[in-house]
Amino acid sequence: MGIAEFARDGRVVMGDRPGAAVVAAVSGFLLLDLVAKLAGTTVFFLGTRLLGGSLTVGSLLSMVVDGLLVGLAVGLAGIGLSMTYSILDFANFAHGDTVTVGAFLGWVAAYITAGLGTGAPIAELFMLNSGRQLSTVSTFAPVLLGLVVAGVGSIGIVLLIDRLTYRPMRDTDNISLLIASIGVALALRYLIAFVFGTQTSGVASGGLRVTVFSMISVTDNEITLLVVSLLLMLGVHLLLQRTKLGKAMRAMADNEDLARVTGIPTERVIRLTWILGGGLAGVGGYLLVLESGTISFNFGWILLLLIFAAVIVGGIGSIYGAMAGGILIGLVDSLALIWLPSGLTRASAFLVLIVVLLLRPSGIFGGVSTA
Amino acid sequence: MSTVDTVRDRLDALPDVGLVVGFIASIWAVMLVLAIAVGGANWANLAAGFIGSVTVLIGGYAILALALNLQWGYTGLFNIGIAGFMAVGAYTTAVLTAPTDPAAGAVPGLGLPLWVGLIGGMVMAAIVGGLAALPALRLKADYLAIVTVAFSEIIRLVVNWSGLAEFSLFGVPVGTGGATGISFKSANDVAATLINGVGQPLVTAAEGVGVSGPNLANLTYGILLLLVVAGSYWVLARITNSPFGRVLKAIREDETVTQSLGKDTRQFKIKTFMIGCALMGLAGVLFRGQAGYISPQQFRPTITFYVFAALIIGGSGSNTGSIVGAATFSGLLFYLPARLGENVSLGGTRAPGNIVDAVAGFASLDPLPLLAYTISNVSTLRFVLIGVVLIYIIQNQPDGLLGHRNEPATSVSLDRPQSGSGGEADE
Numbered sequence: 001m002g003i004a005e006f007a008r009d010g011r012v013v014m015g016d017r018p019g020a021a022v023v024a025a026v027s028g029f030l031l032l033d034l035v036a037k038l039a040g041t042t043v044f045f046l047g048t049r050l051l052g053g054s055l056t057v058g059s060l061l062s063m064v065v066d067g068l069l070v071g072l073a074v075g076l077a078g079i080g081l082s083m084t085y086s087i088l089d090f091a092n093f094a095h096g097d098t099v100t101v102g103a104f105l106g107w108v109a110a111y112i113t114a115g116l117g118t119g120a121p122i123a124e125l126f127m128l129n130s131g132r133q134l135s136t137v138s139t140f141a142p143v144l145l146g147l148v149v150a151g152v153g154s155i156g157i158v159l160l161i162d163r164l165t166y167r168p169m170r171d172t173d174n175i176s177l178l179i180a181s182i183g184v185a186l187a188l189r190y191l192i193a194f195v196f197g198t199q200t201s202g203v204a205s206g207g208l209r210v211t212v213f214s215m216i217s218v219t220d221n222e223i224t225l226l227v228v229s230l231l232l233m234l235g236v237h238l239l240l241q242r243t244k245l246g247k248a249m250r251a252m253a254d255n256e257d258l259a260r261v262t263g264i265p266t267e268r269v270i271r272l273t274w275i276l277g278g279g280l281a282g283v284g285g286y287l288l289v290l291e292s293g294t295i296s297f298n299f300g301w302i303l304l305l306l307i308f309a310a311v312i313v314g315g316i317g318s319i320y321g322a323m324a325g326g327i328l329i330g331l332v333d334s335l336a337l338i339w340l341p342s343g344l345t346r347a348s349a350f351l352v353l354i355v356v357l358l359l360r361p362s363g364i365f366g367g368v369s370t371a
Numbered sequence: 372m373s374t375v376d377t378v379r380d381r382l383d384a385l386p387d388v389g390l391v392v393g394f395i396a397s398i399w400a401v402m403l404v405l406a407i408a409v410g411g412a413n414w415a416n417l418a419a420g421f422i423g424s425v426t427v428l429i430g431g432y433a434i435l436a437l438a439l440n441l442q443w444g445y446t447g448l449f450n451i452g453i454a455g456f457m458a459v460g461a462y463t464t465a466v467l468t469a470p471t472d473p474a475a476g477a478v479p480g481l482g483l484p485l486w487v488g489l490i491g492g493m494v495m496a497a498i499v500g501g502l503a504a505l506p507a508l509r510l511k512a513d514y515l516a517i518v519t520v521a522f523s524e525i526i527r528l529v530v531n532w533s534g535l536a537e538f539s540l541f542g543v544p545v546g547t548g549g550a551t552g553i554s555f556k557s558a559n560d561v562a563a564t565l566i567n568g569v570g571q572p573l574v575t576a577a578e579g580v581g582v583s584g585p586n587l588a589n590l591t592y593g594i595l596l597l598l599v600v601a602g603s604y605w606v607l608a609r610i611t612n613s614p615f616g617r618v619l620k621a622i623r624e625d626e627t628v629t630q631s632l633g634k635d636t637r638q639f640k641i642k643t644f645m646i647g648c649a650l651m652g653l654a655g656v657l658f659r660g661q662a663g664y665i666s667p668q669q670f671r672p673t674i675t676f677y678v679f680a681a682l683i684i685g686g687s688g689s690n691t692g693s694i695v696g697a698a699t700f701s702g703l704l705f706y707l708p709a710r711l712g713e714n715v716s717l718g719g720t721r722a723p724g725n726i727v728d729a730v731a732g733f734a735s736l737d738p739l740p741l742l743a744y745t746i747s748n749v750s751t752l753r754f755v756l757i758g759v760v761l762i763y764i765i766q767n768q769p770d771g772l773l774g775h776r777n778e779p780a781t782s783v784s785l786d787r788p789q790s791g792s793g794g795e796a797d798e
Binding site for chain 1: 449506509510512513514516517518520521522524525528529531532533534676679680683725726727728731748751752754755757758759760761762765766769
């Protein structure tokens with residue numbers, strides 16, 4: 001493409017889509033600023049600092065790693081949200097609390113198995129407050145068991161919720177379903193608070209610290225998060241592309257009536273959607289707690305808006321979009337610290353959500369549904 | 372006929388004012404009975420305390436539910452950023468009215484009178500609402516929901532940010548107080564001045580039966596808040612019964628048809644959104660900032676969902692329903708269970724500290740520990756109840772208590788007259 005053509009394209013973008021042009025200008029500026037910061041130079045203009053500052057490559061990389069880890073877990077949880085959005089056609093506000101439920105079930109299982117035989121009273125173990133910190137290296141078997149319990153347990157819970165709440169209202173409009181999910185979210189969150197209390201418990205901390213490329217330092221728990229979430233994403237990909245079930249799901253996301261006419265058992269596909277989405281949400285929550293070390297009754301609820309951001313940025317209904325969107329939002333949430341004070345980084349992730357919804361409601365990867 | 376229908380028929384037979392007054396009076400009666408049952412000799416003071424608190428809650432949620440009803444019930448705008456618009460109103464009022472020479476450690480403001488602050492807060496909430504609505508109204512309902520909730524979180528995070536805790540606005544030091552919050556002219560003082568001035572004989576009489584001054588002031592404040600509710604109701608009834616309101620209902624029913632009739636629906640939606648947000652801003656001050664102090668913690672998205680619960684219980688689309696719903700939600704679901712939990716005790720059984728000990732008692736066929744634990748945690752469980760009620764209503768009674776009175780967009784009934792079975796009657 002010649003320069004003239006490129007310039008003309010640019011003018012078309014400026015004229016037709018001023019919003020996109022503004023976004024491009026802002027990201028260009030931030031990128032320039034990042035380069036200046038890394039180079040350690042500062043550009044002054046009319047006496048005020050325009051660009052630059054100082055930032056070491058090492059701290060940039062550790063921010064990237066942090067963002068990537070959170071983003072992977074958010075992406076994992078986002079898959080379920082995206083699937084319910086495309087197949088059941090509503091924004092599930094209870095998804096964040098599914099994440100919490102899975103995490104609590106998994107951690108209670110891990111904590112009790114790790115604590116058996118140490119003489120700690122069962123009540124303390126169940127309430128996650130014996131003060132013990134688990135890690136993948138020191139307590140591999142309990143952590144693995146917890147991972148499985150988190151997945152299986154949250155599947156059981158979402159299937160029960162679907163049976164009680166959403167199934168009687170399959171044919172209602174999406175706003176009614178959304179409101180029902182708000183009710184589910186409230187009930188679920190405060191049931192957890194009823195059982196486990198409202199305090200924040202520290203349950204995990206890295207048992208082993210590995211330095212990669214002599215610059216990035218990661219713990220064994222973080223590596224577990226990385227490996228497990230990448231494996232699960234690969235599994236979802238294979239499931240959707242290689243199995244008949246995946247094809248049926250994609251067909252249903254595309255057109256439910258047509259899918260039913262072709263003989264796809266829609267109710268069974270819906271059940272499998274919940275199984276897949278709920279299981280991944282629970283595992284995502286469990287892994288996030290493994291990485292951050294703390295758990296509380298409303299962490300999934302607080303995370304929900306971030307998951308929504310991931311799903312929308314990636315394009316609602318697209319599972320690959322949810323994975324990529326999760327990583328992108330995780331990176332935004334963490335890298336915003338370069339330009340913004342620490343109190344506002346979360347706001348920047350929400351700002352990205354709003355900008356994407358306004359400028360490109362189909363998500364930055366285009367409106368491809370579940371494929 | 373189900374019980375709900377019977378209740379609904381009875382409710383319908385009453386005039387609206389009677390309905391609302393009767394409803395609130397019966398909630399007061401419930402509180403009075405509770406106070407007499409648990410208060411002993413101190414019952415009068417306890418009753419005044421209960422009734423005062425419940426009235427403030429009803430008033431606050433009623434204003435919010437009315438505002439949401441204008442946006443959602445009449446125009447179909449699914450706004451779940453209520454907490455954010457409340458924060459805008461409350462913080463604007465706070466900055467305008469906070470004293471210029473605050474106590475040590477507090478944040479200075481502009482020191483203006485409260486009424487200026489209230490108007491400023493409403494105007495600011497309306498402006499921010501308009502700005503939010505401008506681009507967002509192109510979106511589908513569920514996308515609008517996500518944008519508004521994200522917007523409200525951004526507002527909360529910004530006022531929570533330490534960088535704005537204290538800054539200089541054109542040379543005048545102001546601030547939001549960051550995470551510690553901000554103190555400003557208290558709306559409570561209005562009630563206090565009122566009862567200490569003209570209401571002095573009343574205070575003496577109340578103290579005679581043992582009602583404390585602060586409780587009486589709180590009750591007075593609640594009643595003042597109900598007057599604000601009545602004012603808002605009147606304004607909203609005027610709006611929704613006007614030609615403007617008819618267009619709103621038409622937008623809710625079918626936006627394309629309304630557009631093809633030559634109405635600029637965007638204009639109507641933005642104006643409605645702004646009016647609703649102004650009311651939410653007012654509620655932000657009068658309800659959350661009642662005592663003259665606000666902090667970002669008070670504006671978490673959760674409160675938005677409580678307002679939704681209130682409106683859905685009452686029935687979206689009906690102004691009277693909004694108030695009745697707010698009264699039901701805040702009186703019976705939000706306030707009553709918590710007070711019951713505090714005041715009911717189970718003989719000698721102490722509540723166990725955690726659920727494991729509670730269930731352990733159950734294993735030896737002793738249900739008392741679990742029961743005691745449940746009662747001591749009823750303030751947590753009431754939210755489970757609210758969630759379950761919300762699901763039940765949306766599944767079985769999507770119209771709520773009064774939503775079936777959802778006014779049609781036309782001024783005359785378009786229902787076909789019932790004809791006899793088989794063929795046209797006039798042939």
